[in-house]
Amino acid sequence: MIVILTGGTGGAKLVQGLSLEIDPKELIIVCNTGDDFITYGLHVSPDLDTITYTLAGIHDPSKGWGIKDDTFTVLEWLGKYGGETWFRLGDRDLATHIRRSALMRQGRSLSQVTARIRKSLGIEAVILPMSDDRVETRVITPRGEISFQDFFVKTRCADEVEAVLFAGVENSRPAPGVIEAIREANGVILCPSNPVTSIGPILAVPGVRTALRESRAPVIGVSPIIGGAPVSGPAHKLMAAMGMEVSALGVAKAYADFLSTLLIATEDGNLAGGIRELGINSSATSIRLDSIMDRRRVAHEVLALL
């Protein structure tokens, strides 16, 4: 059994490759929920949904979020009523949020709802939220503290970032099964997700980091940074704000206490020595995940390292 820690868009590409290279029943995928937010009274879980849609084969590969061929009728009409429309909720996607919110209002936990949704879509891999408790990634900017979605979607990462915090994380508990999965895993994979706001919140849930440190199974990461720049998203800005070096070496340092091996880009081969000094192996290869072929190949290499 393999445990995968992941955020949304970037991580989903490797998750897709892994699900095609190994029996999905052997995968337990732990998702970041720090980006979750409430809009129109609906609980939106962007990373859980991106992973779910990807594994169901209904994701929108061109956008990197949402469901393919989705329409935006509800959002258009919410706009007519004076509602906010900057978070692009598609109609099919909205059904997920409506269903999730209704079940949660009836007392179901986020992990129970996530299980029901993925089973409805025929997904065999287990998908777990990092926590059933509310943890909210907040970005400190010169104009004040804002939500991650405000930073990431509404203002498209335009704000200067002073710091990032995970509100509520101290009192959060890992979702049922997360710690057990890490303890019993034959291997743990860290997706090429943003180390600050995608993997960071998962590691900040009390107990998760310790379980990784104590794991006897190898922990393999894939660098989200190639040659000093993130493959996608605002990792650069966020890593710099947190005082991290924006490179595969910076990524290795962030995970130094539990990582066995980091897959880095061929052009970052010169960083192998520095990573080695942290007690982490590295393997340089092409780690771009643009095509399905790339995703399967990198997944295959990661699995070979386990």
Next chain:
Amino acid sequence: MIVILTGGTGGAKLVQGLSLEIDPKELIIVCNTGDDFITYGLHVSPDLDTITYTLAGIHDPSKGWGIKDDTFTVLEWLGKYGGETWFRLGDRDLATHIRRSALMRQGRSLSQVTARIRKSLGIEAVILPMSDDRVETRVITPRGEISFQDFFVKTRCADEVEAVLFAGVENSRPAPGVIEAIREANGVILCPSNPVTSIGPILAVPGVRTALRESRAPVIGVSPIIGGAPVSGPAHKLMAAMGMEVSALGVAKAYADFLSTLLIATEDGNLAGGIRELGINSSATSIRLDSIMDRRRVAHEVLALL
């Protein structure tokens, strides 16, 4: 200023005619909310919405509910997730329920939200819910007490009806403006809506019936029953269950304590004597409201009686 009491589909036809025959700014429309219900955590107000969509010119004339050209993508996907789909929520229609529910969760009253929505759609007539308090029409059947939507939509009026009750009505208050409107009206119009479950709940809100009795302005009704059968809907079954005669005379009796004049169908002219004995005038004419022309003509006749 004219006050209109109405339910959904049937009443909306006369409301449409009235809005075309008189300056809509002079209309205050009081809607039944006994059919309101919560589905997927969303507050659905079928009659308020049918009236709102009709006045905005976006209603679906073929169905008698919902918004024209609407799609059902969200509902289809809710079905994939194992959710209930018997209540046909269109995508455009859903935006109304999502917006309303979000604003109500923020503390806005149903009447405040109704005002915002109708203004967003450019409606000049005032639309008021009968009450901001929750009043729920319940149908007593041999299989137990069920909601009105369960009776009306889910099982298509198949259940035998033993009685109807309006849960919560004793402690409800008329929405702000309802009593004042009736007191200050130059005329009150009762739409050809079901007297049991459309007009009945409005009259049951404490203070409304008394205000109608004390009104010095004429109160004009249009019969929803033609020749012993309702024009549409389950009025027949519901009236019979409540011990009412299923005829224009039965309608007159239900409103005898405050009605000035009842417009009845030409073929019901023979009931004029019985209605007269109740102290109510009647006027026999063609009261079918199939075409816009019919609706305007009947509206014109009602306004002439005021």
